[in-house]
Amino acid sequence: DLVKDEDLDIMQDLGAGNGGTVTKVWNKKRKCIMARKLILVDAKPSVRKQILRELQIMNDCSSPYIVGYYGCFPVDVHVGIVMEYMDATSLDHIYRNTGPVPIDMVGKVAEAVLRGLMYLYDVHRIIHRDIKPSNILANTAGDIKICDFGVSGELINSIANTFVGTSTYMSPERIQGAPYTIKSDVWSLGISLIELAHGRFPFSDSADEALDFDPDPTLSASTQRPTLSNKPGNPRGGARAMSILDLLQHIVNEPAPKLGTSRRDFPSEAVEFVRGCLDKDPSIRQSPQELLKSKWIVDSQVTKDQLKAWTRQVAPSDD
Numbered sequence: 597d598l599v600k601d602e603d604l605d606i607m608q609d610l611g612a613g614n615g616g617t618v619t620k621v622w623n624k625k626r627k628c629i630m631a632r633k634l635i636l637v638d639a640k641p642s643v644r645k646q647i648l649r650e651l652q653i654m655n656d657c658s659s660p661y662i663v664g665y666y667g668c669f670p671v672d673v674h675v676g677i678v679m680e681y682m683d684a685t686s687l688d689h690i691y692r693n694t695g696p697v698p699i700d701m702v703g704k705v706a707e708a709v710l711r712g713l714m715y716l717y718d719v720h721r722i723i724h725r726d727i728k729p730s731n732i733l734a735n736t737a738g739d740i741k742i743c744d745f746g747v748s749g750e751l752i753n754s755i756a757n758t759f760v761g762t763s764t765y766m767s768p769e770r771i772q773g774a775p776y777t778i779k780s781d782v783w784s785l786g787i788s789l790i791e792l793a794h795g796r797f798p799f800s801d802s803a804d805e806a807l808d809f810d811p812d813p814t815l816s817a818s819t820q821r822p823t824l825s826n827k828p829g830n831p832r833g834g835a836r837a838m839s840i841l842d843l844l845q846h847i848v849n850e851p852a853p854k855l856g857t858s859r860r861d862f863p864s865e866a867v868e869f870v871r872g873c874l875d876k877d878p879s880i881r882q883s884p885q886e887l888l889k890s891k892w893i894v895d896s897q898v899t900k901d902q903l904k905a906w907t908r909q910v911a912p913s914d915d
């Protein structure tokens with residue numbers, strides 16, 4: 597009953613990252629749209645078999661905050677993973693195309709990610725390891741879900757070779773060699789939330805602040821565009837982005853970034869929440885349980901209908 601590659605007709609490219617490419621596909625058998633990720637795996641057959649075995653854990657992952665999984669299979673030099681298609685795309689695409697995410701919606705993103713992380717950890721003892729806006733997806737039913745978590749140790753090892761390194765959501769303790777814990781995911785969440793609310797990746801030269809999105813409310817979302825020549829949030833390109841080594845050093849040595857700029861204020865509960873995610877000392881940093889009890893999350897007034905309306909507004913139009 598699991599999906600096979602021959603069931604799938606390619607529709608369009610959805611994007612590519614360090615290790616993979618994602619395609620929108622039509623499942624001829626089940627008559628529905630799905631997303632297929634192809635990961636280039638540089639490993640011998642025994643290791644590839646091991647990866648496919650390890651990925652089976654995803655069969656047992658079922659949560660409203662985790663992107664659905666339909667199957668995996670070898671495709672020549674790749675491993676194919678078929679998952680639920682999320683029609684409002686990833687949060688990085690959303691903010692790059694429509695500008696900063698409204699702070700109330702950022703709160704709903706935070707809640708969904710925390711519930712997804714807690715599900716993975718409490719039920720499967722899995723630590724996500726790669727929380728960032730491109731691994732947080734939304735659909736026009738108003739759901740927000742996480743994907744691309746580290747289920748297969750062998751897969752992590754096999755793509756590490758091709759990784760060109762934007763490990764920029766990495767916590768200070770991870771940079772210094774401490775093992776992953778759920779608290780490292782909390783740090784990555786904090787960085788991601790600032791990026792969504794500001795409309796740009798928080799670590800870069802301070803002069804960049806002037807290049808922030810214009811918060812002028814008379815501009816419609818669709819006409820708001822980043823004024824930075826390199827893509828905001830892309831720490832790789834452009835003269836103003838830090839080199840990866842500078843960035844890692846900065847994360848370890850400088851104070852953690854904060855929500856809010858000199859040009860824009862956010863509710864104090866949101867600022868407080870993000871501060872709780874970004875304590876540099878992981879023993880003081882809040883846990884997902886604690887963060888879910890915080891005022892910002894508990895007092896949120898956003899309804900499912902409002903969330904749905906927002907995802908419809910930011911979803912790419914069909915062409």
Ligand code: ATP
Nearest residue numbers: 610611612613614615616618631680681682686730
């Ligand atoms: P990295 O490889 O560094 O983790 P990434 O997350 O951007 O970066 P991919 O995981 O290959 O790279 O995803 C590429 C793009 O495909 C994402 O940015 C996202 O917009 C899109 N995408 C991924 N999964 C889905 C999905 N299930 N539904 C819709 N779009 C998706």
Ligand code: MG
Nearest residue numbers: 613730731744
């Ligand atoms: Mg991804």
